[in-house]
Amino acid sequence: MFKKNLADLKAYQPGPSPEEIRKAYGLRRLVKLDSNENVYGASPEVRKAILNDTLLPELYPDCRDSALRSDLSQRLGVPEDQFLFGLGLDEIIVLISRAFLASGDSMVMAWPTFYEYYCHAQIEGAATRKIPVDASGRHDLKAMLAAIDETTRVVWVCNPNNPTGTYLTHRELADFLDQVPNDVVVVLDEAYIDFVTADDFPRSTELMAAHPNLVVLRTFSKSYGLASFRIGYALSSRRIIDEIDKVRPPFNNPRLSQIAAFAALQDQAFKDTCVRKNREVRDMVSEFLDEKKIPYYPTQANFIFIKTDRPEEVAETCKKNGFLINPFETGIRVTLGKKDDMTVLLRLLGRIFSEAPAEPSI
Template sequence: MMFKENLAHLRAYDPGLSVEEIRKTYGLNRIVKLDSNENVYGASPNVSKAIVNAALLPALYPDCRDSDLRRDLSKRLGVAEEELLFGLGLDEIIVLISRAFLEAGDNIVMAWPTFYEYYCHAQIEGAETKKVPCDKDGKHDLKAMSQAVDPSTKIIWICNPNNPTGTYVNDSELAGFVEKIPDDVVIVLDEAYIDFVSATDFPRSLDLLKNHPNMLVLRTFSKSYGLASFRIGYAVGQRRLIDEIDKVRPPFNNPRLSQVAAYAALQDQEFVKACVQKNSEVLAMTTAFLDSKNISYFPTQANFIFVKTDNPKTVAEKCKQKGFLINAFQAGVRITIGKMDDMKELLKVLEEAISETSAEPSL
């Protein structure tokens, strides 16, 4: 069979063993899942109440415009309803942007490491990817990224805060960068973790959109709102840009229950604030512990932290054997900020794992 050549070097997403499979494989009674940046406190109680009645209409297609959610969200953000585009999580939004703007011969510019899906869908569309290494502090190297732009560049991806490092681009850095980019290049700001940000100089990205018609801001209900299983995210941009992407959006792409869940979650801002506050408290304890043990990490503005180690796969495996799931990357491990007691226990396991592997060769 003849497959697309563009797919030759791609790999399918591998979720690994399920929690139940890990439990059985390692003989564990308890698993603490800290590998996917989910909200460990769940979702607002409003959500479960709201979806009960919504589940009574299974035979009907969902509202193609996400009307109630669109209306409420536009008021909260101060943007026009037509400046919103909804998708099955930010993953589908990334697919739609890539499909709308990329073809063979084009290229994208992105940091590395950052969210893998930017690269994946450029590859599927036959476009080249220019990966610009993050600087020594784990931040986007915006100067190098601007220098990588050429006449074939169609999209620049900026994950802010960045996944997996948790670092961020501040307002002055972003404003200066945007001014250097040609108007025909789409600049995408992925702000999946914005609700966890405490930095006072974080960009006011929605204000930037007013003067930059080539910019998009992406946000999601999967993180601070705790709706990862409902898969609903959105893009904000000027109407001309949103309309172009909307041409490749499948009809009825957001299920009715997802729309209802997101609307209900949006009404309970106190729940979101409580989750963010707990995350901040546990993060402070985590960084204090890491500092006391001289364990290196990147300061984070998200609900996860990137801990540096020479043997990330081995460290992650040792943590898994003790019932803690974390994510291994080339230069370290990414750990979701869990509940206080879970994190205190994990940090002891992590310290032991790093100590044990410090003299071992990297996998």
């Protein structure tokens, strides 16, 4: 009766709402640092644009996302017909999986990385080859290349990687792409690219010109603070975009989402301010962790991965003290919050880790 491919999958469990947690623990305030959201919100121009818009609820939205498409094309120097828009990157991951993966196929990904890559390969009946990150929390590109065979259709590269925050350089990624077979789609997920400050980060639109099998993903959910509007986009060769477009639902981006994204895009000063504040907090957190000798992965994103062999315990202690963070198998991922909040959290982490600091093996 049910699709066999779903047997080992579980539905996404959002857990209690922040308000429910606050009440359950008797907290006056709960700082949400578990979902890599932009703690500074969205540009004030977004609210103005939405309030000034004529809703026209009876009409379908612009199926082509025309205003966004035109603006981004000029900013990025990529032709308009090489864009595809979706309900956040989650939907685009679904569409890529649907377009290129089937039973008998395989895909390659790092581990840990964004879970949705694995989830939708399973739904399509494709095999997943999870390649552990190296000791520095980075993609093991050599091992990922070795895992590619004649059944491989898609390779996922998250850069900066979620949850480790580490990144691949332009040269590393270019060399990797040179060795991937041309008939294998490489998806480069750059959800956190706007927080990057490294000079040697990949110039992905440049790499697209040399590698027609490369798909680049970006989103308005992170640096632009539009997570609730669910809008992201893919860049690739026209051949690949056309193929993915075959499985895209029409009118998939609501009118208000398009308006919000366009308004956010016009206010680069606000985004730059968010990025600057994130960098300042990142440096502050890194200095603290170094001083306390608490192991972590250096990050280029708006979150940091702290290594510990007791992640659930640490996360629970933080929750009881008003901070919601995300535990993983080998550590905790903490969104880089506002400076005042992070100052309090660091004092708490200092006490927690002074009790029994431990660095797990990968």
